[in-house]
Amino acid sequence: MTATATARAHTNIALVKYWGKADTDLIIPQTGSLSLTLDQFYTDTTVTFDEGLTADDVIVNGERLSAQRATKVHNFLNLVRQQSSRASFARVTSVNHVPTAAGLASSASAFAALAGAASQAAGLTLDRTALSRLARRGSGSATRSIFGGFVEWHAGHDDLSSYGVPLVEKVEWPIAVVALVLDPHHKKISSRQGMQSSVNTSPFYPAWQQIVADDLAAIKPAILAQDFTTVGETLESNAMRMHALTLSAWPPYSYFNGDTLAAMQTVKELRAAGVECYYTLDAGPNLKIFCQNSDIAAITKRFSQQFGGDNVIVAHPGPGIQFLDEA
C-alpha cells in the first residue's frame, strides 16, 4: 500500500441505454442498463496523495486543468478522502486513449480509472462492487467500466444498491463494434443535460422505463445464448427509442446529423444485402455498429468508402479495470 497507484479502465458502449437519473447527486439511474466494454478505448490514470500539495493537481493528456475544470475530479477525490485516513491533496495524471472524436464516452473510462487509482492510493481496499459504486459517483457510465465484457448496471435505489455486475466477463463470442467518427466536435447538449430534459419533459418517459425492463429481459438470455439477431435488434430498437426521448422533450433536440442518418441508411442496406449488423448511438452523432467478426471487412470497406478510412475504428470486447502499478 503506497500513496500512489495507477489504474487502467476501458470505455463501454451501452446496448441498453442509461438515460435518466432518479437521484442526480448520488447518480442513481431511473432504470438499469447493459453495456459491452471495448478494448480499443481506455484511460490510464495515476493518483498520488502528496502532503506537499496545496490543492489537487489534475493533468489530463499532458494539460494541467484549471481549478474550475478540475471541479468534478476534486469532488470525486473528496469522496475518496471521506472514506480514507489520507486527507492530503492529490496529483492526478490521466491519459485518455479514447479519441474524443470517436464520440465514445471517455468519462466512463476516466472515472473508472480514477476510482481505481484514487482508492488504491488512498489505502482503501475496495472490491469491484464497491469500486463500481464509487466510479458511479463520478459518471454514471463509469459504473459499468469497472468490469470487462457484457456488464449490467443494477439501477438500485440508493448508494449501496446501485452498481455494475458482469454478465459475461470473458467474451468468447466473435463479435465486434465498428465505431464511425462522423463529427469530431464536442456535443452541444451533454448527456447529463439531455437525459434530465427527457426525464422532466418527455411524456414518453414513463414508457421508457418499461422498454428498458423488457429490453434487459430480452438481451441478457440472448447474450448468453450468443443469439446475434436478438441482441442486434434489441440494441438498435433501444437506441432509437432513447433518441425518441430527445425529439419528444421540450424544447426538442436531436444528437443526429446528416451523416448519422446516412450511416443508418447504409446499415439498412448492408442488412438487406445479407451483411447482418445493427447500430447504436449515444449523446452524439457518431454511429457504432455491432457486428460479427466475419463481417468486419465488408462493413469497414463500405463505411471507409462513405466516410474515409480514418473515421472507421474497429473494437472488440475489452477487459475490466487493471492496476498497473502496485509497487
Add this chain to the structure above:
Amino acid sequence: MTATATARAHTNIALVKYWGKADTDLIIPQTGSLSLTLDQFYTDTTVTFDEGLTADDVIVNGERLSAQRATKVHNFLNLVRQQSSRASFARVTSVNHVPTAAGLASSASAFAALAGAASQAAGLTLDRTALSRLARRGSGSATRSIFGGFVEWHAGHDDLSSYGVPLVEKVEWPIAVVALVLDPHHKKISSRQGMQSSVNTSPFYPAWQQIVADDLAAIKPAILAQDFTTVGETLESNAMRMHALTLSAWPPYSYFNGDTLAAMQTVKELRAAGVECYYTLDAGPNLKIFCQNSDIAAITKRFSQQFGGDNVIVAHPGPGIQFLDEA
C-alpha cells in the same frame, strides 16, 4: 344539377398531427387533429359521369392514369355511386397546384376536391359535414380540407361521427406558413405505412393519444386568442413527438434528412435572434415554418440564403372547398 361538376380544394398543414388509424378501411383516426388550410396549394377537379364510358377515366396533371394507379379514385367513385342514382363510369380531370416537391399533402386537396366534384356531379346534396366525411374515405387529411382556416377533425368512432369542423374559417390573424422544399423526391415510407407502423410497434403510442388530447386542449383557445407563442410551441412539440413515434417503431425509420436537421437549427437560431417562428413537418423531410407576417421577410431571406430562393414558398390561410362550375 348536371352530370358534370368542378371543385377546388386547398391543402392543409396539420398543427396537431393525425398519426394512426383506428379503422383502416373507414379511415377513422386514433385521435383528433387540427390544421390550417393554405392558400397557395390547391387542386381543381372536374368529374363527369358519362354513360358512354366503359371504365373510369382519370387524368391527373394532363396524364391518364393506368387502371392500377387509378384504383383509389375508382374505389372512391364507387362510394359516391353507392349513394347516388347515377351508376355510370366517370371522367375525372384533376390539376394539382401543389408542388409535389413541397412535401405538402396533395392527397388532402385532391380527395377533398374529388369529393366535392363527384358528389355534385352525381346529383347528391351533401352539406359540408357530409362532404368532409366523404373526403375522409379517400385520404384522412382530406377530411379537413373541406373547410378553410383552422379546422379540427373530430376523431369520432364510426363513419357518421368522424368529420372536420371549422374552428376559425375566416382567419383575421396576420400569420403565415413558410414551406421549405428540402427534397423533391417522393417519400420512401408513405404516411399510411408509417402511421400504422407506429400504432402497431411503438411502445410510446399510448402516450401519443394523451399528447394529442392535451395539445388540442391547449391550441384551440390559443388560436382563438391569437396567442402566437402557445400555438407555435404546441405545434412544434406535437410534430417532434409524432416523429419520435417513427424512431421508436420497429423497424425504426425517420423522415428527416440532413437539411431537415439544419433547417431546424436555423429556426432555433432565428428564435434566439428574436425572430419568433416554429416548425412542423409531416411524412417527409420538408420543414414548414409557422410565423407572423411581420417576420416573413427575415425568415425567407435567411432560408433563401441556406437553400435557395426557389425552395422557399410563402403561404397564408386559405379557403374551404369552392364549386367552380355549377352550370
